Amino acid sequence: MNPLTPLVLKPLPYAPSALEPVLSSDQVRTHHEQFGTGYIKRANALLARGGPQGVDALPEDERLRFQFEWNGAVLHELFWASLTPGGAEPTPEFTQRVLGGPAGAAEIRSDLITAGVGIMGSGWAAISVRPREGVFVHAVSSHNYPWGSGCRPLILIDCWEHSYVFDYLAQRRVYLDRLTALIDWRVAEQRLREAGR
Numbered sequence: 525m526n527p528l529t530p531l532v533l534k535p536l537p538y539a540p541s542a543l544e545p546v547l548s549s550d551q552v553r554t555h556h557e558q559f560g561t562g563y564i565k566r567a568n569a570l571l572a573r574g575g576p577q578g579v580d581a582l583p584e585d586e587r588l589r590f591q592f593e594w595n596g597a598v599l600h601e602l603f604w605a606s607l608t609p610g611g612a613e614p615t616p617e618f619t620q621r622v623l624g625g626p627a628g629a630a631e632i633r634s635d636l637i638t639a640g641v642g643i644m645g646s647g648w649a650a651i652s653v654r655p656r657e658g659v660f661v662h663a664v665s666s667h668n669y670p671w672g673s674g675c676r677p678l679i680l681i682d683c684w685e686h687s688y689v690f691d692y693l694a695q696r697r698v699y700l701d702r703l704t705a706l707i708d709w710r711v712a713e714q715r716l717r718e719a720g721r
């Protein structure tokens with residue numbers, strides 16, 4: 525990994541209040557602005573320290589730190605865009621071909637919740653596509669998304685406590701039950717197309 529371009533915080537694709545009552549405006553704004561800005565600032569500072577050679581010029585501990593911050597920024601951007609106010613249903617074609625019909629659509633959502641609940645510590649619940657495996661559900665520990673294996677996210681759900689603690693305290697399952705109703709399945713379909721599937 526040797527990115528040379530500084531990151532910028534993308535605005536939310538909807539108003540901070542638009543995910544209410546599932547997520548409060550305060551929860552969304554704090555999460556997006558404070559955490560998003562933090563990852564980006566720290567990633568960019570490390571990038572600048574690397575100079576013209578980028579992060580490859582940094583010592584190993586700083587390269588690992590950069591990876592954490594850069595992933596933090598990128599995964600959050602993908603997370604916010606995985607949601608839409610009220611949720612958006614998958615197309616019949618996507619439901620049938622990728623999810624195996626309406627029962628499969630309910631099952632993948634349930635698997636996503638189970639993956640998120642099962643994370644020890646902090647991480648992400650993901651629906652991804654990978655060559656040979658096709659579409660699958662998995663948990664991501666910390667920010668360690670397996671980009672290197674050709675894995676590409678279709679849907680990412682933040683399961684770090686900071687993403688729900690204001691609204692749900694420690695009730696991660698309740699947060700996931702409610703939040704997964706806001707998934708924008710059209711985005712999953714678009715990302716699958718971009719992954720060439």
Ligand SMILES: [Fe+2]
Binds near residue numbers: 684
């Ligand atoms: Fe987060």
